[in-house]
Amino acid sequence: MQPQQKEIQTEVLIIGAGPAGLAAAIYTARANRKTLVLKGKAKSSLELAHAVENYPGVESMSGPELLAKFEKQAEGFGATIMQGDVIEYGLGYDPKMVTTRGEIIISDVVIVATGRGGHKTQIENEDRFIGSGVSYCAVCDGAFYKGKKVVVYGNDHEAVEDALMLKQLGCDVTLVSYCKKVKCPESLREAARERGITILHNTRIKSIIGETRVEQIVIESEEGGDFLQTDAVFIIQHVPAGKLLERAGVNLNQRDCVIVNREQETNLEGVYAAGDLTCGGMQVATAVGEGVMAALQALKRLRAKEGK
Ligand SMILES: Cc1cc2nc3c(=O)[nH]c(=O)nc-3n(C[C@H](O)[C@H](O)[C@H](O)COP(=O)(O)OP(=O)(O)OC[C@H]3O[C@@H](n4cnc5c(N)ncnc54)[C@H](O)[C@@H]3O)c2cc1C
Numbered sequence: 001m002q003p004q005q006k007e008i009q010t011e012v013l014i015i016g017a018g019p020a021g022l023a024a025a026i027y028t029a030r031a032n033r034k035t036l037v038l039k040g041k042a043k044s045s046l047e048l049a050h051a052v053e054n055y056p057g058v059e060s061m062s063g064p065e066l067l068a069k070f071e072k073q074a075e076g077f078g079a080t081i082m083q084g085d086v087i088e089y090g091l092g093y094d095p096k097m098v099t100t101r102g103e104i105i106i107s108d109v110v111i112v113a114t115g116r117g118g119h120k121t122q123i124e125n126e127d128r129f130i131g132s133g134v135s136y137c138a139v140c141d142g143a144f145y146k147g148k149k150v151v152v153y154g155n156d157h158e159a160v161e162d163a164l165m166l167k168q169l170g171c172d173v174t175l176v177s178y179c180k181k182v183k184c185p186e187s188l189r190e191a192a193r194e195r196g197i198t199i200l201h202n203t204r205i206k207s208i209i210g211e212t213r214v215e216q217i218v219i220e221s222e223e224g225g226d227f228l229q230t231d232a233v234f235i236i237q238h239v240p241a242g243k244l245l246e247r248a249g250v251n252l253n254q255r256d257c258v259i260v261n262r263e264q265e266t267n268l269e270g271v272y273a274a275g276d277l278t279c280g281g282m283q284v285a286t287a288v289g290e291g292v293m294a295a296l297q298a299l300k301r302l303r304a305k306e307g308k
Helices: 019-030 063-076 139-147 156-170 186-194 241-247 284-305
Strands: 006-015 035-039 080-082 088-090 096-099 105-110 151-155 170-177 198-200 202-211 216-223 224-229 232-235 270-274
Touching: 006 019, 006 096, 006 284, 019 035, 019 063, 019 284, 035 105, 063 080, 088 139, 088 241, 105 284, 139 151, 139 156, 139 232, 151 156, 156 186, 186 198, 270 284
Parallel strands: 006 035, 006 105, 035 080, 105 270, 151 170, 151 232, 170 198
Antiparallel strands: 088 096, 096 105, 202 216, 216 224
């Protein structure tokens, strides 16, 4: 565990605060189970829906309004909703262990409901090098690159903080930002300049190149394309849920959808998946249905573990 990370224990961990995750939370929290819901940076697809007219019992409502109702109901039954993106899954053991930037969460059961939006990898070959130079967590993996050349790709205070942390480890750090100005307090920008961190603005990483590990990246800005040698790329924005789950041993199909049975069980015991990430109906009602089924199975497992 890193010094910045705190440990949290829960009975039910639900990853994703969309219709599937929140429906599951309503059931597990109402059943008096300690329920923690993680809400990632990516928006729930429902937040993008202008008007929902096909969710039974709701004639017409905007997506954000409907989502706020789900949240209120889940919290009303005692669920805790916490901001945080999962950057590593440890699902093969009992209890499960899931890592975010700031927390290590230990849970008896896990329901994954991370949807399908915003998780697609944006950089060519990003998937290929996860764990071989591509990381989503400088705090977790930075120490492997002490004294080496690293790139941090992001545009907010987290990216600058990670760049500073890597610099502290003796890395030669370049911060690549796709915006004109990094979104962070001036003091952080100043600290980055003082510590000799190179910042490339208005620049995107197009692809990652290497034999078995990251060796260089292709960047593109208004001035054109270029190559940059690096040992690692820390991507501080989206987290591709599918690939991380696969690395944790969860079976996906060819479309990167999590494979579940009718009880929403994955191939790993005590790990359930619900909603758009199973590529079911891709609707609010189906996500809710799957979330509820996952919750019922999770509750059954908790009772079985307790011999009830
Ligand atoms: C424009 C638009 C309009 C739509 N209109 C309708 C409609 O009219 N009717 C209808 O039934 N459906 C509609 N849909 C589809 C519907 O919104 C989705 O089917 C539904 O939201 C899926 O729910 P979900 O819980 O599976 O995922 P999502 O709602 O996408 O929620 C995913 C959650 O997972 C979180 N997350 C992601 N990655 C991580 C991570 N690494 N760590 C922690 N949390 C993470 C996200 O922050 C989010 O909270 C629409 C979708 C869109 C985009």
